[in-house]
Amino acid sequence: MSNDVIFAPLKFRNLTVKNRLFRSNVSGRFDNYDGSGTQARINWEESFARGGVGAIVSSYVPVHIRGRILPNYAMVDNDDKIPFWRAVGEAVHRHDCKFIMQLSHSGRQRDNPGVENFRQKGLSSTNKKDSFHGLLCEAMSVQQIKETVRHFAEGARRAREAGLDGVELHASHGYLITQFLSSAINDRKDEYGGALRNRSAFLLEIIQAIRKEVGSDFHLQAKLNAVDFGNALYPWEKKGNTLDEGIQVAKWAEEAGVDAIHVSIGSIFPHPLLPPGGLPVDEFNWWYGAIISSGVRGYMNYTVCHFKLLRPILDFLWNRTKKSHPVEAVSSEYCREVKKNVGVPIINTGGYQDGKVIRRVISEGITDAVSIARPLIANRDLAHVLQSGRDLPAKPCTFCNRCLLNAPANPLGCYDVRRFNGDHDAMIAEIMQVYSPSQFSEQHVSVAGSSKE
Amino acid sequence: MTMPEEDSIRTGEGNLTDYVYLSPVDQYQQHFRRWLLLIVLLFLALFVTAALYYFMSDRTRYYSDILEHFKYGSIGSEPGGTIFTQVGGVLPPYLVFKTLPALCPDKLPGGYASLGLVFEPGHELPIGVSRRWRLGVEQVGLNCAVCHTGTVRQSADSKPQIVLGMPAHQFDLERFFRFVADASLDDRVTAESVIAKAEEMGDRVSIVQRLILRFFLMQRLKLVTVSLQNRIGPLLNGPLPDWGRGRVDTFNPYKAVQFNWNLKLLPHDELIGASDFPSLWNQKPREGMHLHWDGNNTSVDERNLSASLGAGVTPVTADHASLQRVHDWIWTLPPPKYPFAIDQSRTARGKDIFAQQCAECHSFDGRKTGTVEDIASINTDPYRLNSYTYALTGNQSELYPDSPYRFTHFVKTNGYANQPLDGIWARAPYLHNGSVPTLLDLLSDPADRPKQFVRGYDVYNQQKVGFVYDTPQARQEGFWYDTTTPGNGNGGHLFGTKLPLDQKLDLIEFMKTL
Numbered sequence: 001m002s003n004d005v006i007f008a009p010l011k012f013r014n015l016t017v018k019n020r021l022f023r024s025n026v027s028g029r030f031d032n033y034d035g036s037g038t039q040a041r042i043n044w045e046e047s048f049a050r051g052g053v054g055a056i057v058s059s060y061v062p063v064h065i066r067g068r069i070l071p072n073y074a075m076v077d078n079d080d081k082i083p084f085w086r087a088v089g090e091a092v093h094r095h096d097c098k099f100i101m102q103l104s105h106s107g108r109q110r111d112n113p114g115v116e117n118f119r120q121k122g123l124s125s126t127n128k129k130d131s132f133h134g135l136l137c138e139a140m141s142v143q144q145i146k147e148t149v150r151h152f153a154e155g156a157r158r159a160r161e162a163g164l165d166g167v168e169l170h171a172s173h174g175y176l177i178t179q180f181l182s183s184a185i186n187d188r189k190d191e192y193g194g195a196l197r198n199r200s201a202f203l204l205e206i207i208q209a210i211r212k213e214v215g216s217d218f219h220l221q222a223k224l225n226a227v228d229f230g231n232a233l234y235p236w237e238k239k240g241n242t243l244d245e246g247i248q249v250a251k252w253a254e255e256a257g258v259d260a261i262h263v264s265i266g267s268i269f270p271h272p273l274l275p276p277g278g279l280p281v282d283e284f285n286w287w288y289g290a291i292i293s294s295g296v297r298g299y300m301n302y303t304v305c306h307f308k309l310l311r312p313i314l315d316f317l318w319n320r321t322k323k324s325h326p327v328e329a330v331s332s333e334y335c336r337e338v339k340k341n342v343g344v345p346i347i348n349t350g351g352y353q354d355g356k357v358i359r360r361v362i363s364e365g366i367t368d369a370v371s372i373a374r375p376l377i378a379n380r381d382l383a384h385v386l387q388s389g390r391d392l393p394a395k396p397c398t399f400c401n402r403c404l405l406n407a408p409a410n411p412l413g414c415y416d417v418r419r420f421n422g423d424h425d426a427m428i429a430e431i432m433q434v435y436s437p438s439q440f441s442e443q444h445v446s447v448a449g450s451s452k453e
Numbered sequence: 454m455t456m457p458e459e460d461s462i463r464t465g466e467g468n469l470t471d472y473v474y475l476s477p478v479d480q481y482q483q484h485f486r487r488w489l490l491l492i493v494l495l496f497l498a499l500f501v502t503a504a505l506y507y508f509m510s511d512r513t514r515y516y517s518d519i520l521e522h523f524k525y526g527s528i529g530s531e532p533g534g535t536i537f538t539q540v541g542g543v544l545p546p547y548l549v550f551k552t553l554p555a556l557c558p559d560k561l562p563g564g565y566a567s568l569g570l571v572f573e574p575g576h577e578l579p580i581g582v583s584r585r586w587r588l589g590v591e592q593v594g595l596n597c598a599v600c601h602t603g604t605v606r607q608s609a610d611s612k613p614q615i616v617l618g619m620p621a622h623q624f625d626l627e628r629f630f631r632f633v634a635d636a637s638l639d640d641r642v643t644a645e646s647v648i649a650k651a652e653e654m655g656d657r658v659s660i661v662q663r664l665i666l667r668f669f670l671m672q673r674l675k676l677v678t679v680s681l682q683n684r685i686g687p688l689l690n691g692p693l694p695d696w697g698r699g700r701v702d703t704f705n706p707y708k709a710v711q712f713n714w715n716l717k718l719l720p721h722d723e724l725i726g727a728s729d730f731p732s733l734w735n736q737k738p739r740e741g742m743h744l745h746w747d748g749n750n751t752s753v754d755e756r757n758l759s760a761s762l763g764a765g766v767t768p769v770t771a772d773h774a775s776l777q778r779v780h781d782w783i784w785t786l787p788p789p790k791y792p793f794a795i796d797q798s799r800t801a802r803g804k805d806i807f808a809q810q811c812a813e814c815h816s817f818d819g820r821k822t823g824t825v826e827d828i829a830s831i832n833t834d835p836y837r838l839n840s841y842t843y844a845l846t847g848n849q850s851e852l853y854p855d856s857p858y859r860f861t862h863f864v865k866t867n868g869y870a871n872q873p874l875d876g877i878w879a880r881a882p883y884l885h886n887g888s889v890p891t892l893l894d895l896l897s898d899p900a901d902r903p904k905q906f907v908r909g910y911d912v913y914n915q916q917k918v919g920f921v922y923d924t925p926q927a928r929q930e931g932f933w934y935d936t937t938t939p940g941n942g943n944g945g946h947l948f949g950t951k952l953p954l955d956q957k958l959d960l961i962e963f964m965k966t967l
Contacts, residue, residue, distance in 0.1 A: 121477045136477045296481045 005362045006386055010369050012345055013259045015166055015219040017054035017098050020362055021383050024349050024371035025102040027059035027073050028412030035075030037084030039439040042091045048376055049097035052383030056092055057168050058101045063155040067105030071114040076155045085162035098165040103155040107176030108137030111291045111408055125179045125186040131237050132268050134297030153209035166219025173269040177203050182267050184230030184240030196245050200252055207256040221260035222253045226334035228267035232321035240267045243334055247341045254342045262347040263335040272321050276330040276351040277399030279318050281305050290409035327351050327399050329361055336366040347371050355391035377403055378414045395419045508536050513585035519782045523598050527583035529772030530594030530765035541767035545637050545674050547591035552650040553636040561632050569624035569698055571602055571615055589665055595764035597779050600730045604911045609926050616789045619879045620730035622699035623909045631689050637678040644671045684709040687716040694940055696727040697932035698909025704841050711762055712848045725940035726840025729887040734786040735875050742823025746885035747838045748870030752862040768853050788876025791965040793915050803963025806956050810949050814871035827868040833945030834886050878965050881919035882908050888936050888943035891919025892961040896949040907931035918961045
């Protein structure tokens with residue numbers, strides 16, 4: 001399929017990616033507690049590069065310890081992290097794959113803040129806790145805002161120094177930048193709150209600071225919500241930003257100097273619409289305990305999920321908005337509108353796996369590329385499968401979201417045992433492959449040795 | 454960051470209780486729990502207050518019109534006390550009382566009206582039955598009017614005239630009690646059937662009322678009824694003569710209900726004590742006279758309060774203010790005027806005969822009026838006299854201790870009191886036990902007085918002065934009274950029996966005017 005739009009190179013201002021398949025940012029607790037990287041992270045990222053995607057958007061990389069979602073995520077909060085990220089980049093580059101670091105700050109949305117943050121509330125635009133887990137927060141002072149902007153810029157610098165191919169600002173899914181952008185969350189009365197322009201100031205200042213720090217020839221993209229759907233879970237919550245507002249933010253981001261927009265939806269994470277698919281209550285029941293004490297609604301959520309009699313409440317709340325959206329290409333129709341209004345290339349995420357769907361959204365001009373996480377966790381070689389002319393792997397991702405619900409507690413991987421014909425051991429064996437080679441294995445020494453040549 | 458007090462920090466011992474500081478989530482939840490506790494306590498307090506109000510409030514409708522008050526106002530005879538220990542009352546709660554005849558139609562085919570209870574248009578309960586909110590439910594009770602409201606008809610097809618204060622000669626109190634007790638214990642009477650029937654009859658039954666009925670009230674009603682039956686069963690269901698319409702055994706139920714006497718241990722004859730309901734009017738001139746048929750009390754107030762006990766009032770449930778209103782009204786209530794034509798020429802002659810033959814004992818200013826006539830002298834039926842005993846007198850003096858209502862006037866007598874004859878036309882049948890149907894019969898020699906007759910039929914016999922007692926229609930509606938039954942004897946009181954018929958007619962014509 002030489003004319004396959006999926007495998008046409010995508011040229012950004014400062015970066016060319018060999019195909020239209022991006023590994024979307026997805027983390028896994030593979031690193032050291034203190035945020036230093038491990039061989040497992042390198043193995044993890046390299047496995048996707050080996051599978052044929054054009055570019056990898058990194059794991060969620062906190063620019064500051066206070067902005068970490070979960071412990072064991074590699075950070076970029078200090079220059080001492082540069083060598084690790086360089087190693088990651090090099091591993092990925094060996095497979096003709098680009099590596100874009102996602103610069104992130106959780107704000108209040110810390111699923112497990114870790115012992116370092118145990119005695120602090122999360123930073124946010126607001127003092128109001130998040131609606132899902134009840135994660136507590138305090139509104140940032142202007143000085144804290146300026147410092148955080150600086151942390152992003154320094155993170156970008158470190159990424160560039162590590163030889164990575166670009167950075168992405170995580171400005172969607174309810175993390176710190178969304179907390180400023182969203183009218184449902186941001187209740188500030190100062191220059192960072194109120195009108196959309198004010199709410200966007202934090203994002204735009206970060207873009208400008210990064211540009212100032214790394215210049216205009218380093219790839220910078222922003223992951224933005226087209227629509228917030230702030231009331232998708234609880235109908236009494238505010239809706240947040242509309243599509244028009246999402247488009248406006250994208251336009252301002254473009255003006256400020258981003259090279260691409262990564263379009264998503266949802267003002268919390270997880271969100272009923274994103275990642276699209278199921279909410280397996282068994283997994284919720286088994287693993288939510290890992291983060292149950294992080295917020296003030298954890299025990300309530302757990303109770304609702306734990307008792308079968310109460311589950312219809314969760315079922316109703318979680319599924320009521322989903323009914324009006326497809327699982328595959330869940331945000332594509334919003335993305336189409338964003339793309340119409342901006343000039344830079346667009347990447348869209350949410351439920352992409354099927355070659356036919358991916359070809360359609362690219363051909364119809366809905367997006368220039370798609371980013372994929374769960375189907376690639378299930379089938380690292382999805383790109384090769386699509387390139388071979390098949391639209392789906394033999395055992396495709398079911399969008400069950402078991403990977404998502406295991407993530408806070410267990411190694412990230414595909415936990416849909418149906419894909420392993422019910423063989424639990426086989427499933428675990430595949431998940432554990434991320435630890436191989438280990439830092440001290442002979443295989444690794446040779447690989448690591450060669451990488452240093 | 455809140456640090457706990459130093460003395461609450463414990464380390465090295467009790468690993469389960471060690472803590473050093475609170476996380477923001479801990480602080481929030483602690484704060485939240487405090488608020489939650491406060492809110493829960495507030496709600497609890499509100500709930501308890503509401504529950505207390507619901508179950509402990511005692512309220513009844515106030516009728517500003519004294520006539521309405523007399524007919525429907527509560528004197529406190531509804532069950533009271535606490536929800537745990539019910540005191541007083543002889544009737545089931547409103548919804549049950551109202552639905553009993555419909556739920557057990559075989560036990561009372563004609564409904565309450567067939568027992569002689571008087572219904573007025575616009576009222577779902579009969580005269581003499583009051584409503585009062587007590588113990589968390591709408592209760593019903595009896596008031597003075599139930600035994601002191603009579604009806605009179607000129608003929609079988611005329612409309613009954615309701616006369617307040619008149620003896621309820623048409624009302625069968627004993628059958629009423631029997632029915633209420635039997636039906637209350639009937640298996641068909643359940644919370645579900647009562648609710649369904651009440652709703653069918655247009656009542657709206659709240660959820661709380663349903664719950665109270667379903668889980669509490671019906672069981673208690675059955676127990677209370679069984680308990681009441683155990684006490685007064687020998688009177689209602691034993692081998693004693695029926696009271697019949699217009700009569701009540703005043704003191705025997707009193708012994709059982711108020712003093713918990715075991716009636717089975719009393720002599721059989723003492724349990725026969727039925728006598729006529731008296732009239733209520735003109736109480737002021739009666740103060741100081743020997744009241745009750747046997748003249749056992751000379752205080753109108755004590756007599757009133759004592760009578761209310763028979764309606765279910767107890768010392769702790771009595772509504773003294775309400776009773777006082779009735780007292781004030783009957784204090785000066787005039788007797789009802791004779792509603793038919795009077796022959797004035799006979800009246801004039803009869804007045805003189807009355808002065809000669811009757812006034813000494815029966816006019817307000819009579820020398821012996823209000824005094825007790827020895828049984829040997831008057832020689833009327835002695836059962837009523839003997840049903841009131843010295844022992845009961847002693848017990849009565851223990852009621853209302855340390856209060857202004859304490860009984861101090863009850864005495865045991867040995868005869869029957871001479872009554873003033875105001876409104877005597879409306880007080881038929883005559884003698885204390887109602888054993889003589891008309892005044893004319895009373896002026897006959899006992900041997901000539903009717904041996905059996907009907908009482909409780911309200912068509913008036915203007916010639917004989919009393920109620921019609923011998924027509925087929927009367928037999929259908931009334932109570933067949935047999936003077937040979939113990940307690941029903943029609944002997945004695947021979948005054949005027951020797952007068953010529955013409956003079957007797959003159960006399961009774963005059964007595965219509967009293």
